[in-house]
Amino acid sequence: MIFRRTLERAGRRWSGAILYAGVAGARRFVEYRRYVHGISDRLLTQRLRELERQGFIEREVVPTMPVQILYTPTEVGAELVAALQPLGEWGRKHYDLIEKAPE
Amino acid sequence: MIFRRTLERAGRRWSGAILYAGVAGARRFVEYRRYVHGISDRLLTQRLRELERQGFIEREVVPTMPVQILYTPTEVGAELVAALQPLGEWGRKHYDLIEKAPE
DNA sequence: GAAGTCACTTACCAATAGTGAGTTGCTAAC
DNA sequence: GTTAGCAACTCACTATTGGTAAGTGACTTC
Numbered sequence: 001m002i003f004r005r006t007l008e009r010a011g012r013r014w015s016g017a018i019l020y021a022g023v024a025g026a027r028r029f030v031e032y033r034r035y036v037h038g039i040s041d042r043l044l045t046q047r048l049r050e051l052e053r054q055g056f057i058e059r060e061v062v063p064t065m066p067v068q069i070l071y072t073p074t075e076v077g078a079e080l081v082a083a084l085q086p087l088g089e090w091g092r093k094h095y096d097l098i099e100k101a102p103e
Numbered sequence: 104m105i106f107r108r109t110l111e112r113a114g115r116r117w118s119g120a121i122l123y124a125g126v127a128g129a130r131r132f133v134e135y136r137r138y139v140h141g142i143s144d145r146l147l148t149q150r151l152r153e154l155e156r157q158g159f160i161e162r163e164v165v166p167t168m169p170v171q172i173l174y175t176p177t178e179v180g181a182e183l184v185a186a187l188q189p190l191g192e193w194g195r196k197h198y199d200l201i202e203k204a205p206e
Numbered sequence: 207g208a209a210g211t212c213a214c215t216t217a218c219c220a221a222t223a224g225t226g227a228g229t230t231g232c233t234a235a236c
Numbered sequence: 237g238t239t240a241g242c243a244a245c246t247c248a249c250t251a252t253t254g255g256t257a258a259g260t261g262a263c264t265t266c
Contacts, residue, residue, distance in 0.1 A: 004120040006194030006201050011114010017107040083193035090186035091109030102156050
C-alpha cells in the first residue's frame with residue numbers, strides 16, 4: 001500500500017527532520033547538523049545521500065577553497081514537507097502524548 | 104523537536120498501517136493481520152501493545168467462549184490518521200517516486 | 207480424532223542505528 | 237613551524253530493531 005510506504009519512508013529516523021531543516025534554510029553539512037539536534041555525522045551523511053538518491057534534495061559541489069557542498073531541497077522534497085504540516089499541527093496539539101508518553 | 108518525534112513515531116514500521124486499518128474498521132487480531140499485508144504475528148502483537156501503551160488504540164477482552172480481543176482506535180488515534188491524509192495524497196501523486204525509486 | 211482457528215510466544219539471524227575515533231586538505235594562531 | 241581548528245566525511249564496534257519460522261493452548265468443526 002502506498003500510504004504505508006510513503007509514511008515509513010518519510011518517517012525513517014532523521015529523514016523528515018533533515019528535509020525540514022533544508023526547507024527551513026539549511027544548506028551546508030554543518031548547518032544541517034546544527035538544525036537537526038542530536039544526529040551524528042555518520043547518519044547525517046547517510047541520510048543526505050539517501051535523500052539525494054530518492055530525489056528529495058540536490059547535492060552541489062562549489063569548488064571554492066576549501067570546497068563547499070550545498071544540499072538543497074528539490075520541488076518534491078518541499079512538497080513532501082508541506083504535506084507533513086498537518087501532522088506537525090497534530091503533534092503540537094497532543095504535545096504531552098508524544099513528548100511525555102512511553103515509547 | 105516535536106515534529107520529528109511525531110513523524111518518527113507515526114512512521115515506525117507498520118504502526119501507521121495498523122492504525123489506519125483500525126480506522127478502516129479492523130477490530131480483531133486476525134482482521135488487522137488481513138488488512139496489514141505482510142506483517143508477522145510477532146510484530147503485530149508488539150505494535151498493538153505499543154499503540155495501546157501510547158494511547159492510540161484500546162484493547163478490550165470480550166469473555167465469550169473462546170475469548171474475543173478487540174482493538175479499537177481511540178479519538179486521538181483517529182485524529183492522527185486524519186492528520187496523515189495529506190501525506191497519503193502526496194504519496195499517490197508521486198507514486199513512481201516512492202514505489203519505483205531506490206531505497 | 208484430525209485438522210483448523212485465534213491470539214499469541216519463543217528462538218534465531220539479519221539489518222539498521224548509535225558511539226566514538228580517525229582522516230584529508232586546508233587556514234589561522236602562537 | 238608546530239599546534240589547533242574546521243568541513244565533510246569514513247571506519248570499527250556495539251546495541252536495538254525487524255524478519256522468519258515454528259510452537260502453544262484453549263476451543264470448534266468435520
